[in-house]
Amino acid sequence: MSDQPQPLRAIAASVLLAVENGQSLSQCLPPALARLPMSERPALQALCYGSCRWFHRLDDELQGRLKKPLRASDRVVHHLMLVALFQLRFSQQASYAVLNETVEACRALDKPHLTGLVNGVLRAAERTGAPEPSTDASRVSHPAWMVEKLRHNWPEDWQAIADANNAQAPMTLRVNALRFSRDEYLALLTEAGIDAVATRFAPNGIQLQQPVPVDRLPWFADGAVSVQDEAAQLCTTVLDLAPGQRVLDACAAPGGKTCAILEACSELAEVVAIDESEARLPRVQENLDRLDLAATLKQADAADIDQWWDGEPFDRILLDVPCSASGVIRRHPDIKLLRRESDIVPLASIQLGLLEAMWSILKPGGRLVYATCSVFPQENHRIIQRFRKQQEAALLMEPEVLWGRDMGPGRQLLPDPNSHDGFFYAVLEKPEA
Numbered sequence: 001m002s003d004q005p006q007p008l009r010a011i012a013a014s015v016l017l018a019v020e021n022g023q024s025l026s027q028c029l030p031p032a033l034a035r036l037p038m039s040e041r042p043a044l045q046a047l048c049y050g051s052c053r054w055f056h057r058l059d060d061e062l063q064g065r066l067k068k069p070l071r072a073s074d075r076v077v078h079h080l081m082l083v084a085l086f087q088l089r090f091s092q093q094a095s096y097a098v099l100n101e102t103v104e105a106c107r108a109l110d111k112p113h114l115t116g117l118v119n120g121v122l123r124a125a126e127r128t129g130a131p132e133p134s135t136d137a138s139r140v141s142h143p144a145w146m147v148e149k150l151r152h153n154w155p156e157d158w159q160a161i162a163d164a165n166n167a168q169a170p171m172t173l174r175v176n177a178l179r180f181s182r183d184e185y186l187a188l189l190t191e192a193g194i195d196a197v198a199t200r201f202a203p204n205g206i207q208l209q210q211p212v213p214v215d216r217l218p219w220f221a222d223g224a225v226s227v228q229d230e231a232a233q234l235c236t237t238v239l240d241l242a243p244g245q246r247v248l249d250a251c252a253a254p255g256g257k258t259c260a261i262l263e264a265c266s267e268l269a270e271v272v273a274i275d276e277s278e279a280r281l282p283r284v285q286e287n288l289d290r291l292d293l294a295a296t297l298k299q300a301d302a303a304d305i306d307q308w309w310d311g312e313p314f315d316r317i318l319l320d321v322p323c324s325a326s327g328v329i330r331r332h333p334d335i336k337l338l339r340r341e342s343d344i345v346p347l348a349s350i351q352l353g354l355l356e357a358m359w360s361i362l363k364p365g366g367r368l369v370y371a372t373c374s375v376f377p378q379e380n381h382r383i384i385q386r387f388r389k390q391q392e393a394a395l396l397m398e399p400e401v402l403w404g405r406d407m408g409p410g411r412q413l414l415p416d417p418n419s420h421d422g423f424f425y426a427v428l429e430k431p432e433a
């Protein structure tokens with residue numbers, strides 16, 4: 001490959017290839033962005049996110065246009081054509097520029113033997129326009145298994161869920177209640193020329209009309225606000241926090257909810273934040289530092305309590321388990337490429353195992369909040385049902401809230417294009433001994 005800086009589309013194609021090979025956008029995009037001047041970074045980000053968001057629809061079209069698949073060693077050119085199709089179908093870019101620059105990018109990727117094919121495919125795509133998607137899955141641009149599962153789980157809502165997954169998520173803030181009231185911060189935003197409204201359900205939430213870089217947010221570096229979706233903020237509304245409690249955040253990184261807990265109740269005895277990921281745990285400390293908050297951090301498998309627990313039971317436990325993240329696809333469209341149907345059963349078993357372990361260190365009379373950012377019942381209310389078959393004494397609480405759907409055990413929020421992500425919460429209490 002030449003030493004020339006790579007064209008944007010060539011970089012985007014390589015990022016897409018990395019995602020297809022199992023890396024998340026949050027892993028492979030930052031190094032690609034770092035190679036570009038600041039001015040070009042938003043364009044690369046938009047290409048990568050957009051191409052992932054519409055991957056299944058565009059791939060359906062591309063496969064229909066190719067007489068035979070490219071060789072495995074030329075796979076990056078397949079992705080280059082997907083990036084170009086994304087621009088033809090979903091951007092304002094002039095098509096002649098898309099065609100010319102994609103052919104250039106093909107050369108820059110050291111695939112000059114494929115420039116004719118790229119040119120021919122894209123010319124035909126421009127001439128004939130977008131074809132009818134061949135399946136529902138390609139129409140809504142999701143993997144077929146996911147559409148089947150959504151349709152099975154949410155026969156009335158699957159289409160709305162898929163549409164919400166393809167929409168741009170709003171930018172939502174959590175005002176640090178220790179510093180400002182929501183109204184005070186809304187006034188600061190108005191002064192700064194940033195249009196925003198209060199969130200409907202989260203007491204300290206503010207939704208911006210347009211996303212802005214965080215350094216434009218008043219007092220951001222000083223800990224006045226954090227970026228956090230409204231659904232995630234709701235954890236503090238069901239934890240029933242009170243001064244003197246010892247609280248565990250069992251799967252804490254990057255610490256959004258740990259910080260929300262500390263802001264919601266300033267006189268907690270202690271907050272212990274655990275995460276098994278060595279790479280992610282420092283993010284919790286960074287967030288705590290910016291907000292001038294303190295917690296006890298431990299890197300451990302939360303379920304392996306012998307490894308980390310000091311024997312002192314917790315009054316409150318937040319268990320925000322690892323999950324399919326099927327409720328936050330609009331923020332992480334690469335999930336549609338990364339997740340496999342076969343991931344769900346092992347995830348459910350990890351989730352149940354974590355719940356059992358956390359239950360054992362909850363104080364009698366204490367409360368445990370189980371949370372996921374999933375819309376699949378297998379990870380949500382069915383986990384609670386399975387758990388309560390073993391722990392019949394576990395009391396299921398039904399907090400009086402205005403959000404979400406009652407699932408028997410727990411409440412399910414579906415992703416809403418105008419507000420919150422998809423999320424699930426269930427609240428359990430341990431009877432007094």
Ligand SMILES: C[S@@+](CC[C@H](N)C(=O)[O-])C[C@H]1O[C@@H](n2cnc3c(N)ncnc32)[C@H](O)[C@@H]1O
Binds near residue numbers: 275322
């Ligand atoms: C959904 S994320 C947590 C998000 C976090 N609560 C927040 O609001 O910022 C799940 C986290 O669980 C961690 N994790 C997965 N398995 C774990 C385990 N057995 N013990 C502790 N942490 C675990 C992952 O590293 C990941 O950071």
